[in-house]
Amino acid sequence: MKHLKQIFGGSLQQYTMGLALILLVVVFNLVSGGRMLTSSNFQNLISGNAYVLILAIGMVMVIVIGQIDLSVGSVAGFVGMVTALSIAQYGFPWWAGMLLGLVAGIVVGAWQGFWLAKIGIPGFITTLAGMMIFRGLVIWMSKSISVPVPKQFQFLGAGYLPEWGPAWTGMNNSTLLLGLIGAAWFVRSEMNRRRHLMERGQEVPLWASLVRIVLLVTVIGYVTYLFGSGRPGTSFPIPGVILVILVIIYHVLTHRTRFGRHIYAVGGNKAAAALSGVNTQRTYFLVMMNMSFLAAIAGILFIGRATAAGPSDGTMWELDAIAAVFIGGAAVSGGIGTVIGSIIGGLVMAVLNSGLMLMGVGADQTQVIKGLVLLAAVAFDVYNKQQGRSSIIGHLMRNFGSGGDNEAGSTTAGSITGQAELPSAGGPVVDAIDTMPEPAQR
Amino acid sequence: MTASHVLLEMRRITKEFPGVRALDEVTMQVRRGDIHAICGENGAGKSTLMKVLSGVYPHGTYEGQIMFEGSEMNFSTIKSSEEKGIVIIHQELALIPELSVAENIFLGSEIMRGRLIDWEASRLRAMDLLARVGLDIDPDTAIKSLGVGQQQLVEIAKALSKDVKLLILDEPTSALNEDDSANLLDLMRGLKAKGITCIMISHKLNEIAAVSDAVTVIRDGRTVETYEVVAGHVDEDRIIRAMVGRSIENRYPSREPHIGDELMEVRGWNVEHPSIPGRLIVNDAHFTLRRGEVVGFAGLMGAGRTELARSIFGRSYGTWLSGQLILDGEEIAPKNVEQAIAAGIAYVTEDRKTLGLNLIDSIKKTIVSANLRDIVTRGLLQPRKENKVAEKYRKELRIKAPSVDVGVSTLSGGNQQKVVLAKWMYPAPKVLILDEPTRGIDVGAKYEIYKLIHSLANDGKAVMVISSELPELLGICDRIYTICEGRITGELAASDADQETLMRRMTTTSATAPAAPALIA
Numbered sequence: 001m002k003h004l005k006q007i008f009g010g011s012l013q014q015y016t017m018g019l020a021l022i023l024l025v026v027v028f029n030l031v032s033g034g035r036m037l038t039s040s041n042f043q044n045l046i047s048g049n050a051y052v053l054i055l056a057i058g059m060v061m062v063i064v065i066g067q068i069d070l071s072v073g074s075v076a077g078f079v080g081m082v083t084a085l086s087i088a089q090y091g092f093p094w095w096a097g098m099l100l101g102l103v104a105g106i107v108v109g110a111w112q113g114f115w116l117a118k119i120g121i122p123g124f125i126t127t128l129a130g131m132m133i134f135r136g137l138v139i140w141m142s143k144s145i146s147v148p149v150p151k152q153f154q155f156l157g158a159g160y161l162p163e164w165g166p167a168w169t170g171m172n173n174s175t176l177l178l179g180l181i182g183a184a185w186f187v188r189s190e191m192n193r194r195r196h197l198m199e200r201g202q203e204v205p206l207w208a209s210l211v212r213i214v215l216l217v218t219v220i221g222y223v224t225y226l227f228g229s230g231r232p233g234t235s236f237p238i239p240g241v242i243l244v245i246l247v248i249i250y251h252v253l254t255h256r257t258r259f260g261r262h263i264y265a266v267g268g269n270k271a272a273a274a275l276s277g278v279n280t281q282r283t284y285f286l287v288m289m290n291m292s293f294l295a296a297i298a299g300i301l302f303i304g305r306a307t308a309a310g311p312s313d314g315t316m317w318e319l320d321a322i323a324a325v326f327i328g329g330a331a332v333s334g335g336i337g338t339v340i341g342s343i344i345g346g347l348v349m350a351v352l353n354s355g356l357m358l359m360g361v362g363a364d365q366t367q368v369i370k371g372l373v374l375l376a377a378v379a380f381d382v383y384n385k386q387q388g389r390s391s392i393i394g395h396l397m398r399n400f401g402s403g404g405d406n407e408a409g410s411t412t413a414g415s416i417t418g419q420a421e422l423p424s425a426g427g428p429v430v431d432a433i434d435t436m437p438e439p440a441q442r
Numbered sequence: 443m444t445a446s447h448v449l450l451e452m453r454r455i456t457k458e459f460p461g462v463r464a465l466d467e468v469t470m471q472v473r474r475g476d477i478h479a480i481c482g483e484n485g486a487g488k489s490t491l492m493k494v495l496s497g498v499y500p501h502g503t504y505e506g507q508i509m510f511e512g513s514e515m516n517f518s519t520i521k522s523s524e525e526k527g528i529v530i531i532h533q534e535l536a537l538i539p540e541l542s543v544a545e546n547i548f549l550g551s552e553i554m555r556g557r558l559i560d561w562e563a564s565r566l567r568a569m570d571l572l573a574r575v576g577l578d579i580d581p582d583t584a585i586k587s588l589g590v591g592q593q594q595l596v597e598i599a600k601a602l603s604k605d606v607k608l609l610i611l612d613e614p615t616s617a618l619n620e621d622d623s624a625n626l627l628d629l630m631r632g633l634k635a636k637g638i639t640c641i642m643i644s645h646k647l648n649e650i651a652a653v654s655d656a657v658t659v660i661r662d663g664r665t666v667e668t669y670e671v672v673a674g675h676v677d678e679d680r681i682i683r684a685m686v687g688r689s690i691e692n693r694y695p696s697r698e699p700h701i702g703d704e705l706m707e708v709r710g711w712n713v714e715h716p717s718i719p720g721r722l723i724v725n726d727a728h729f730t731l732r733r734g735e736v737v738g739f740a741g742l743m744g745a746g747r748t749e750l751a752r753s754i755f756g757r758s759y760g761t762w763l764s765g766q767l768i769l770d771g772e773e774i775a776p777k778n779v780e781q782a783i784a785a786g787i788a789y790v791t792e793d794r795k796t797l798g799l800n801l802i803d804s805i806k807k808t809i810v811s812a813n814l815r816d817i818v819t820r821g822l823l824q825p826r827k828e829n830k831v832a833e834k835y836r837k838e839l840r841i842k843a844p845s846v847d848v849g850v851s852t853l854s855g856g857n858q859q860k861v862v863l864a865k866w867m868y869p870a871p872k873v874l875i876l877d878e879p880t881r882g883i884d885v886g887a888k889y890e891i892y893k894l895i896h897s898l899a900n901d902g903k904a905v906m907v908i909s910s911e912l913p914e915l916l917g918i919c920d921r922i923y924t925i926c927e928g929r930i931t932g933e934l935a936a937s938d939a940d941q942e943t944l945m946r947r948m949t950t951t952s953a954t955a956p957a958a959p960a961l962i963a
Contacts, residue, residue: 265800
């Protein structure tokens with residue numbers, strides 16, 4: 001155990017979810033007789049779920065600010081239809097149609113953000129209305145008929161990277177290149193991390209770093225091989241590439257920018273954030289607008305994969321995205337959740353879907369199992385918090401020193417979740433003082 | 443006084459919370475038909491005593507006896523005390539805004555016909571009760587459309603519906619304007635004439651002088667004294683002495699002040715209550731802060747201290763009406779917190795947990811949170827700089843934590859407060875407003891915070907300290923302003939001030955003629 005800790009550093013727990021995902025894949029592979037870990041299955045898994053994972057990126061930000069967006073499926077469908085119609089009926093070039101779709105997404109987001117941030121209608125209501133409005137508009141605009149889209153969209157939604165270079169590598173060289181870049185980046189960031197820790201006076205044995213590097217490079221290498229060695233002409237799918245780029249952008253945005261800090265501040269304690277100079281209205285507005293922008297990207301990828309925009313595109317996507325975010329460790333009360341965690345949560349759902357299908361489990365039973373997994377994941381999280389430990393994925397964000405050996409006061413567990421706090425019966429501080437209500441609440 | 447004249451007697455009431463003895467053998471008698479005032483500083487134990495009396499803290503959770511109408515009472519719930527005719531009206535009104543006046547009055551004791559509510563009888567009885575409190579409104583009016591003063595009267599009507607013998611009013615006028623307050627005091631006299639006994643908790647000496655027949659002063663959970671009030675005259679000095687009556691020990695660090703020129707000036711500052719139009723929370727405030735000076739603001743809770751501070755801090759409270767803010771010789775008008783911080787003002791809130799901290803953040807994220815710009819290079823936060831800054835403050839302020847990555851929720855109150863202070867020192871403000879900076883922290887940590895306040899002042903900053911603890915203000919400040927009901931009622935050099943003078947000015951709006959309460963109609 002001590003050695004494990006040295007390998008994974010203080011963030012042992014942040015790998016738990018990732019390890020669970022790998023375990024799930026391995027188990028399904030064994031049970032399905034090797035049909036899980038095949039190139040075509042993984043290529044399908046990524047291009048068939050990229051749109052939900054993209055929605056999860058935006059959704060985790062919405063949930064971190066303490067809101068929810070029920071309209072993303074309808075918005076994705078709406079944008080897909082606007083794009084398809086602008087090309088098919090009004091003769092837009094494909095790129096102009098796509099641009100129009102993205103702009104439509106931003107405008108829709110501004111609309112939702114306006115009602116939430118400026119008027120103060122809770123996000124649940126605002127987006128429930130949005131869900132109806134935009135679904136209605138899709139059906140209205142399309143007259144309930146599917147509209148085909150040009151080939152270029154198929155490239156975005158289901159295409160593959162080009163083939164080039166020598167054939168002796170035995171795999172798609174574009175994928176290989178991506179894998180090498182990924183591995184190199186990881187090695188570099190690991191070296192950086194090590195240097196920073198040493199600078200702060202912490203001891204990091206060299207062998208631990210090496211084991212980490214070897215383990216993760218092996219995983220990256222295997223995944224590269226898996227995606228790159230499929231039938232000729234296939235590679236790591238284009239929607240996957242778009243997803244990876246978005247994940248990197250949004251991971252940096254949420255963790256390394258002022259805006260990102262503001263999101264967590266507003267979600268953790270809105271009043272305190274406002275008194276620290278955070279423009280809470282603006283934060284709400286931008287997060288909602290961003291959500292619809294990402295829904296627009298998801299909608300465009302989907303019509304590419306489906307080769308047409310249909311009136312029921314995007315139905316129930318919001319629920320998949322929300323489930324992914326909560327499996328990924330976000331807190332319903334806001335303030336906690338990460339982009340990476342949500343992607344892992346989304347992948348768990350995707351692997352479950354795919355694995356159960358390979359095992360011949362029907363869609364009905366799959367639904368039941370997915371529901372139970374969602375409950376179990378969140379229950380585990382809640383239980384952990386009540387025990388005074390923070391959530392698995394919460395660690396990703398909070399980056400606590402060493403897994404919970406703080407001089408923890410017993411009073412802290414409740415205040416983190418807000419659940420264990422009892423009414424004031426007998427609380428000395430509350431009752432012994434003749435309290436006046438707080439000015440902010442009066 | 444003879445036994446038959448005594449309606450209520452509380453004998454040697456002791457109430458303990460874990461680690462705190464809130465009431466220590468409190469004894470008091472209330473005569474039938476009196477208006478009996480209870481005075482004391484914030485936290486003296488007045489509300490706790492009333493909660494014991496009304497059954498909020500059930501029999502068995504305290505020691506001592508409650509004798510009511512000659513027999514011992516063992517209340518287990520509020521309901522059981524109400525059945526005996528003891529009704530408490532809390533500071534925060536307990537009416538439901540969406541329901542009508544009649545529905546609120548009979549909530550929990552609905553007038554029934556069979557298994558259904560008899561609305562007609564309810565309305566008639568409500569009209570009768572409303573007439574008794576002098577309120578001429580339709581019983582079907584929704585509570586939310588009434589003003590606070592009228593709501594207060596509805597509460598009293600509700601109490602009357604329960605055949606009240608002893609009515610307890612906890613700071614009944616704290617949310618009322620002057621007219622409504624006068625009206626309420628009149629009503630209390632009227633109830634008294636009808637034989638209803640009242641206990642009134644109040645900070646306002648002029649109100650006590652106007653209506654009460656007897657006064658009990660409580661300090662630090664003990665009864666200090668009870669005495670009669672003759673013909674509407676109260677010896678205010680005696681009450682004030684009894685309320686504060688403790689000496690300043692050597693709990694404050696010494697300092698050689700180096701006071702410079704004027705740094706900030708506030709002129710003609712008026713702020714309106716955010717939801718009650720016309721109610722001035724800050725009334726024509728004028729004050730100055732000098733470089734290197736620690737300036738105290740003394741006032742009872744609800745006097746408008748916090749509201750004044752927050753309205754200066756980017757208008758983060760209430761509706762700003764008028765006034766000038768001059769900082770470093772230039773007039774500024776920060777309209778939001780961001781601008782206030784940029785102008786060089788910092789505000790440390792009195793309520794650490796709900797307004798000051800994001801409890802799920804780590805120490806380092808909290809420390810940099812008011813000055814993120816400083817750790818941003820080319821749009822990206824620099825974790826190494828963040829660490830460096832946080833470590834620097836951890837060492838300087840001696841924050842006791844294993845590392846700056848630890849969550850703030852795991853820290854003690856004193857260390858949390860140091861983290862919050864670090865957060866506001868980091869933007870390098872010119873003016874620091876500290877609202878109850880030592881609330882809820884132990885004596886040792888207090889001393890460290892006092893030293894920190896002094897060192898901030900010695901660095902040439904102006905420090906404004908708001909506190910309910912008068913000894914604290916006298917111990918650490920150079921100059922003290924007093925606030926009462928939104929007005930600044932006095933300005934004293936700390937060396938000239940004592941607790942009695944401060945308390946007098948904190949409880950009277952007319953500083954020039956303190957012995958003549960202006961409120962009595």
